[in-house]
Amino acid sequence: MKTSWLVLAILALAVAGAGGTHNAAQVPPSSLKSIELPPDNAVATLKPGPGLDVVESNCAICHSTDYIVRQPGGDAKHWEPEVRKMIAVYGVQLSEPDVQTIVNYLGTEYSAAPVAATPEAPKSSTRQTSPALRNSSKATDHR
Numbered sequence: 001m002k003t004s005w006l007v008l009a010i011l012a013l014a015v016a017g018a019g020g021t022h023n024a025a026q027v028p029p030s031s032l033k034s035i036e037l038p039p040d041n042a043v044a045t046l047k048p049g050p051g052l053d054v055v056e057s058n059c060a061i062c063h064s065t066d067y068i069v070r071q072p073g074g075d076a077k078h079w080e081p082e083v084r085k086m087i088a089v090y091g092v093q094l095s096e097p098d099v100q101t102i103v104n105y106l107g108t109e110y111s112a113a114p115v116a117a118t119p120e121a122p123k124s125s126t127r128q129t130s131p132a133l134r135n136s137s138k139a140t141d142h143r
């Protein structure tokens, strides 16, 4: 009699133990899927340069690289506080050498405002048509 209670207790413990580890241990590796993200848009694709791989693997986790290329650029002094803000405010984990690599890359490749973001073409076409508009308004001016 005593032994069967002991067996029951051991069985109960075994079942409880198996239940406890069920979620963590029993996810078959075959059910893990990897996904491939679509490529970033053409504007946001980072320029080639030393350190690009470090930037790509650390700075596109939370947001698109759009956040980088659409900023008014600047030298390393401009970019360093930006990278440190990502660390201090948003908790990005970066080693000091990686910070320097990223700051150097951004300060070199993104030292000026992005060309695509400046609306040059519409402005100049407005300028071209404006003399004609001025002339036509003079023609109908009956002062």
Ligand code: HEC
Pocket: 055, 058, 059, 060, 061, 062, 063, 067, 068, 071, 082, 083, 085, 086, 090, 091, 092, 102
């Ligand atoms: C842990 C997530 C995370 C990582 C990794 C990250 N960022 Fe950010 N980043 C953010 C958030 C959150 C914002 C603000 C989003 C908003 O305000 O809409 C932001 C905004 C920005 C901006 C826009 C300007 C600003 O200050 O808000 C720039 C530029 C930027 N990040 C650059 C970087 C660079 C460079 C890296 C790589 C070192 C990086 N980010 C990595 C979370 C991250």
